[in-house]
Amino acid sequence: MLLQHLSLREFRNFAAGDLDFGARFTVLHGPNGVGKTNILEALYLVATLRSFRSADLGPLVRHGAAEARVEVSGHDRQLGLGTRLAVHLTRTARQTRRLAVADGKTVRSGPDFYGRLRAILFTPEDLGVLRGSPTGRRQFLDRALFARDRAHIADIADYDKLLRSRNRVLRGEDAGIARGQQDTLLDAYDAGLAAAGARIWVRRERLLADLRGAFAEAFAQIHGRHLGVTLEYVTRLAGEPGAESADPQTRLAEALRGARRHDLMRGTTTVGPHRDDFDVRLDGQDAGAFASQGQARALILAFKIAELQDARARAGEAPVLLLDDVSSELDPQRSAQLFEALLREAGQCVLTTTAPHFIGLPAGGDCRYIEVDKGHIKLGGDSGP
Numbered sequence: 360m361l362l363q364h365l366s367l368r369e370f371r372n373f374a375a376g377d378l379d380f381g382a383r384f385t386v387l388h389g390p391n392g393v394g395k396t397n398i399l400e401a402l403y404l405v406a407t408l409r410s411f412r413s414a415d416l417g418p419l420v421r422h423g424a425a426e427a428r429v430e431v432s433g434h435d436r437q438l439g440l441g442t443r444l445a446v447h448l449t450r451t452a453r454q455t456r457r458l459a460v461a462d463g464k465t466v467r468s469g470p471d472f473y474g475r476l477r478a479i480l481f482t483p484e485d486l487g488v489l490r491g492s493p494t495g496r497r498q499f500l501d502r503a504l505f506a507r508d509r510a511h512i513a514d515i516a517d518y519d520k521l522l523r524s525r526n527r528v529l530r531g532e533d534a535g536i537a538r539g540q541q542d543t544l545l546d547a548y549d550a551g552l553a554a555a556g557a558r559i560w561v562r563r564e565r566l567l568a569d570l571r572g573a574f575a576e577a578f579a580q581i582h583g584r585h586l587g588v589t590l591e592y593v594t595r596l597a598g599e600p601g602a603e604s605a606d607p608q609t610r611l612a613e614a615l616r617g618a619r620r621h622d623l624m625r626g627t628t629t630v631g632p633h634r635d636d637f638d639v640r641l642d643g644q645d646a647g648a649f650a651s652q653g654q655a656r657a658l659i660l661a662f663k664i665a666e667l668q669d670a671r672a673r674a675g676e677a678p679v680l681l682l683d684d685v686s687s688e689l690d691p692q693r694s695a696q697l698f699e700a701l702l703r704e705a706g707q708c709v710l711t712t713t714a715p716h717f718i719g720l721p722a723g724g725d726c727r728y729i730e731v732d733k734g735h736i737k738l739g740g741d742s743g744p
């Protein structure tokens with residue numbers, strides 16, 4: 360989809376905001392805290408019905424408002440038609456409800472909505488992923504999969520819900536459950552977790568297998584060919600004796616059953632893809648512990664390039680690249696390298712920066728500079744920085 364227009368109502372710090380996208384680049388610029396990332400978050404919401412900053416959608420509704428709306432219009436290149444996608448958020452006392460609308464029609468099922476706008480996100484936090492927590496690395500992989508496989512978003516949501524329910528039962532938090540009922544409930548949760556969890560696990564393994572070659576090549580181009588690089592999925596389930604013959608769902612179901620007594624004592628679920636990780640090695644050494652800052656960034660950049668190449672090859676067109684404030688983390692030389700490599704692979708790209716002169720893209724033609732100022736999108740933003 361080629362993005363043409365975005366309209367925000369009561370979203371984050373925007374009471375109302377409208378902007379037209381550049382055909383290739385849209386540079387959102389302004390000081391810290393004015394709402395630039397909020398605009399990327401709005402686009403990400405339309406792509407995935409999720410936020411990349413908060414699990415709860417409540418904070419996306421402007422303080423004091425009960426409802427928020429994000430609407431994107433653009434051109435669906437595959438259908439050759441104009442298209443409009445909207446997400447409405449309604450905050451109630453207990454939760455925030457979301458409603459997806461495509462071309463005026465409500466879309467009840469998430470998987471029917473995901474993928475109409477396909478977006479790949481790159482934030483400064485991604486640059487620290489190798490040194491950060493396994494949770495951050497799993498989110499990093501899952502975000503890559505959200506753009507690749509629309510079923511993955513639904514599986515992650517189902518898995519998280521089942522996991523929370525299983526953990527509540529393990530901790531005895533559901534009052535009034537007898538001992539016999541507890542086992543029946545756990546059996547049901549285990550079956551659901553094994554089904555969704557196996558799909559998550561298999562997709563993550565396949566993603567890494569598919570990206571491995573392009574990742575190594577992109578890293579070699581950025582950093583040189585003198586260091587060997589590997590990329591592996593890490594799961595405790597892989598090495599279970601005799602497990603190789605069973606399919607992933609059966610292996611996960613058996614592992615959950617086997618861990619149940621232990622999990623009851625711990626009050627939490629200790630096996631499954633919510634405990635998995637991925638491992639990047641430079642000449643056999645763990646990159647998280649041994650790579651220099653520059654190497655770690657080059658590795659993540661290489662992963663994103665591989666992700667963009669894969670997405671373009673699969674869908675026949677490049678997804679929209681959402682690039683949040685990356686230049687602030689890099690020196691000018693690295694910044695130039697990053698833009699050169701990423702932008703070569705990207706189709707349409709929406710980027711935020713406090714320093715538009717850093718971006719170095721000429722205004723006009725396919726590039727539009729838009730100034731953001733405390734919840735206001737300045738009109739007439741197609742001039743240069």
Ligand SMILES: Nc1ncnc2c1ncn2[C@@H]1O[C@H](COP(=O)(O)OP(=O)(O)OP(=O)(O)O)[C@@H](O)[C@H]1O
Nearest residue numbers: 371372391392393394395396397418419420421422
């Ligand atoms: N629900 C909300 N209602 C009103 N304002 C909000 C809401 N959520 C966030 N904000 C405001 O949005 C602003 C943050 O916006 P954002 O993170 O997009 O800034 P930014 O321009 O990307 O800044 P930086 O350059 O530092 O990354 C803050 O001023 C915050 O108070």
